[in-house]
Amino acid sequence: MDAVTVKRIAGRAWRTAGGGEPLDLELVSGGRVLMTATADRPAPSGLPCAFEFRLDGGTAAAIGRRAAHLRVAGETRPFAKLHLPGGKTVRAGRRVTLVSRTLRAAYLCRLRTEFMVNRPFGDGEGVIETVALRDGVLHVRGRSRVPVTIRSETARVDLAKSDMEDRAFDLRLTGHRLLWVEGAGLPLLAIRLPAPRFSPLATVRTVVDFCRIPFLFGGNLAAFLFRGDAKAGDPIEAFLLRLRPASEAVPEVVPGLFAAAAPPKPAPPADIVLPVFNAADDLRVCLERLARNTPPEHRVIVIDDASTDPAIAPMLEAFADARPGTLLVRNAENGGFIASVNRGLAESRGHVVLLNSDAFVPPGWIDRLMRPILDDALIASVTPMSNEAEIATAPVICCPEPLAEGQAEAMDAIAQRLNPAAARAESPTGVGFCMAMSRRWLDEVPRFDTAFGRGYGEEVDWCRRVGERGARHLLIGDLFVEHRGGGSFGPEKAARIAAASRLINDRYPAYDASVADFVRTDPLIGPRLALGLARAGTEAPLPVYLGHRLGGGAEHWLQDRIARDLEEGGSALVLRDGPEPETVAVELYRAAGQTQAVLPLAELGGYLGAAGRKTLIYSCLVGARAPLDLAEAAALSLGAEDGFRMVFHDYFPLCPSRNLLGHDDRFCDLPGAERCQACYDRLAAIGETWPPGISDWRGRWHALAARAGTIEVFSPSSRTLVARAWPDLAPRIALQSHRLAFLPRAVRPAPRARPVLGVLGSIGFEKGAAVLRDLAAAPGVRMDIVVIGKMDEAYAHRGIRVIGRYRREEISDLAEAYGVGRWLIPSVCPETFSYATHECLATGLPVFAFDFGGQADALRGAPNGHLLPRDIAPTELAARLLAPPPSDRPAERKELTA
Structure with missing residues (x-):
């Protein structure tokens, strides 16, 4: 948490005796002394004096919305009441800059434009085809045959290795200026996007939203503009930049997931519809699991869709002979998945379970799968969790993963322990790899629509059609069924999915939005x-x-x-x-x-x-x-x-x-x-x-x-x-020693008229922001100070140049560009380990730090490291920094012992 700083409270004539002696002051809230400070009063007594309280995050949080008062130590009556800002106080000039930057970012969030790029990368291994900027998001489209990382200035996406020869991608990244493509840790392509063109529509949308701010956030606006309360400006910035609240970013679990629950009642006889086309290896495991883990009262309806693999027919016949009641149906010609399912549905009598031949059921599966349908007549479909089942995929939603031997059993063992009431959620659709279907709703819509051709999307269409009649669909987490995925459809799978998606979107325009909302909130997290x-x-x-x-x-x-x-x-x-x-x-x-x-x-x-x-x-x-x-x-x-x-x-x-x-x-x-x-x-x-x-x-x-x-x-x-x-x-x-994955190269500083002191990292009070401010303000100091990183604005000084965020790979380039001739690690606390110190040492330039902590340990072992006394005045510090580096290291440096 950033420190909350209350500075230079003055303007009161002190009425206590004592001439120019210091005063001990107390910060009080809720009747308790939180902090003390000493004020140096000029003589004669009665003139205003300046002092400073620095509140750490715990103190600021404890004060909260309560009032805080100042009093002289030993007295009971306070002399001042403080209105603490909710966060860092922003100076007036800085507020104007922040407003202008936020408005520019808000304009970009409302801008919509597209760039035709067509930039290949690698040795023809991929190409960035188009980049579109829509509502503050970069839509990057292209193809790649190799694993690559694509990133903007604020986000990155790793494209994993694909089994396909040429993989298309359509990515979403925040940002608007730069794109990089990296492969195997090496840069492959850098694209600087054209400057956004003027858009009247984006301008109007930005102005309209900006005009709404006084009505929506009047109090926040006043606190930011007149008091400089940065925290009060956060909701305004979130509104203009269309940021989601943090509570919406991470789904919350339903409590009671591991609470004890009664075991499921045995399900009444159901029909298991199993379409089959080739994929003998998967089918063998599927039939073996069905035979072992399904009670005999449940009938299996097998539809062989004219499989060409000679191993399929004897396998199905052996299964039917071993399991009385099994109905084995053979299609004379291959009609596709939907035709086979419809034929099985036509033969069914009660509730149905649609099961793919590459889905492997665990013990006790059908009782758990059928439980919601038996409990609620409005439930039309129930789908279990799986390793490959779109929105029912676990652990990463919509990201399939193959399973090793024994993993499915381990995952279902945990699923059986979950409380069913907390492990189910209504969903936009079921997933047909293993989907229970209620007889009531099958009577309403008894068939899948053959408009979906040979397969994919048909179960979505069925779920939406019965949904329009009042039915509901559930995903359940108390059952896990392994799914191999796509074994029966082969290389045409991608084309089928694309065609089915177009048809679904034409019929149900709100479907994609409902799925996106389910993924965002993820009630089965x-x-x-x-x-x-x-x-x-x-x-x-x-x-x-x-x-x-x-x-x-x-x-x-x-x-x-x-x-x-x-x-x-x-x-x-x-x-x-x-x-x-x-x-x-x-x-x-x-x-x-x-x-x-x-x-x-x-x-x-x-x-x-x-x-x-x-x-x-x-x-x-x-x-x-x-x-x-x-x-x-x-x-x-x-x-x-x-x-x-x-x-x-x-x-x-x-x-x-x-x-x-x-x-x-x-x-x-x-x-x-x-x-x-x-x-x-x-x-x-x-x-x-x-x-x-x-x-x-x-x-x-x-x-x-x-x-x-x-x-x-x-x-x-x-x-x-x-x-x-x-x-x-x-x-x-x-x-232990930290593993430093990257260290900057040596720096060759160019001669400068004034020495340049470099400071690396994010510099707050603990990292030495006050040291830098006092150094820059010291009389007679003739050096430029460059912070490669960020710095607490409360310690800003016109003699300190702050570069902003950087990447480790840019340290040496930035040091040379700004003429850094020496480094200072200004931390006023002992660091357990300092990445910045090691990075500065790697440049070969002299590095200075105070004599304590991990930063001092690092300098003791380096020829370009130089230690400074802990309590050193700014003018003396400047003299030490400007003096030529000694040719020999002092031999009498104090070593820390264990």
Whole structure:
């Protein structure tokens, strides 16, 4: 969370005695002292003075909408009432810039234009054909024969390897300026899109929406324009840029998925319609599973659609002989899938199950599949979850994945444990690979429409037709049926799907929108996630990461680990703080895509139990409402064979000030218990979920760490600090090195009239924003400061040039372009590991940093590293930075010991 800064409150004549002596001031809310600050009063007493309170995220959240007051320490009556902004305060000039940029972005969101590109990439292995900009989204169409990554300036899509020789794609990416195509880690093509042309329609649409803002967001507009409250401007920006609320972005599970439920009642006799055409290998497994897992009272109607494979006829005859009551029908000529299904439906008497010959049913399947139809006469169709079943696909919706031996059984074992009431959802259509059909609605519409030719789309049409008569369709998550997919249709499958889609859209114009809405909200996200975890547990011990939402080095490490897990053919699960209290956001990563959900924290154990073997890895929970509750809930699910590792990306388990900056914004170096408690009381308002004392906080984290097999740190200084806080766990502390996937090349700086100091990364207060501001404002400083990255606007200075976001591959180019001759790592806290420091060192330029933390550890081992005293005045800092780098490194540098 960005720090909330309240600066330079002045204008009152102090009436207390004491001449020019400093005053101790207190920030009070709800009758409790939250923070203290010292104000230096000029003499004589009575003149205004300036001071500063920096509120961390915990303090700001604790204040919330309540009033906060200022008072002199020792007095009971406050002298000022503060109206805290909801977020970062934006200066007046910056507000104008933000408004203009937002309006330009809003115009682009309403612009519709198309570019004919026809740009090949690789050695003729693919082509970008057209790019259309519609409502702020790039529609990129083309073809590729190889796996590639296509990205814009704000989004990326990975095209996996296809079995087809030449794969067409139609992608959606945010952005409007640039497109890149990359393959095997190498750039293949870069396209700079033409500047958007003027559009009267887009202009009118933008102006109309802008004029609606005072009526829709009047209070927010006033707070932004007159107080500079950036948070108040967020809803306006979301409206203009047509952004969905975060709560809509991640589906929420239906509670009670793992609640106990009564077993299904035996289903009355049903007819199983099984069309067959070739695909002998799949058919053999299908018949074997049917015979083994289907009670004999259910009749199987097999329609052989003139199969040409000689193995089919004897296989079907053997099945019919072994299962009395089986009806075997043979078509004299191949009429296609729909004709075969219609012939089977004509022979049926009761409820029907339409089953493909490449679908393999598990034990107890038909009772679970038929249960909704028996419970509700309005239910016309029921479809189970599968690995390849469009909107019924699990774990990644609409992303099919083949199954290895035993995985289907493991996934259905979890499906049987799910509560049917929480594991079903109404859907726009059923999916015909394994679909129960009610006799009541078959009597209304007894046949599939032969206008769909030889197959595909016919079940959608049937579902929509009975739906217009009042019928409903369900997908259920308490049954999982394996599906191989497309074995009977061969290479013509893609053409059939395209033709069927055109016909469906002509007949039912709202169908695509209803499917898109189902995919967006995904009411079956709970079963999808549970089944995905069951599958992941069959592949290898599932890594379960506890992560935050703040980005930075911890998130970079986490994404790198996830990529490695996927490269090794496995999965990865990430747990983060949920959007509401007592919730957890869950992200299941697989090669096919992601499954994301929000679920109650109390139900986390049920989902993790579905995964079987797992390894819990604490990465970072800074910013979570109740980090200990989340970590303890995850640890509670660990079994005897599960592992647990704790990784120190910051010092959050040692202190809520994750960077060990005390209430005075200075590195505390972990003092004794009494001083720690005094700082803990002033550091932040402690909510209900936070322990009352630092000993309780550190003790609960210690109990978690004691269960860990290893405690990983990334620098010698981190090892020293963790061992000082938890000396009994020192033997478990392991010093690991980060895997740096990329380092910049050496930089050749061009001569400049004024020295240029480079700063790399996202620079807030902790990363040294105040240091840079004071350095730029120091008298007599003759250097340019360039921040390659972002910087907190509260510390902006005209002597600091901020470049903005960058890619690692651009660091050296940007350093040369701006003439950087030396680097400064201005962090005022000890970093556990600093990617920026290693990246700066790789350029070969002199690198300066203060003498503590992982940044200092990195500089000690580098010939171009130079350490600075912690407490150094801005003018002296400038002198050290401008002095020629020493030719020899000092021999008496202090080494940190474990």
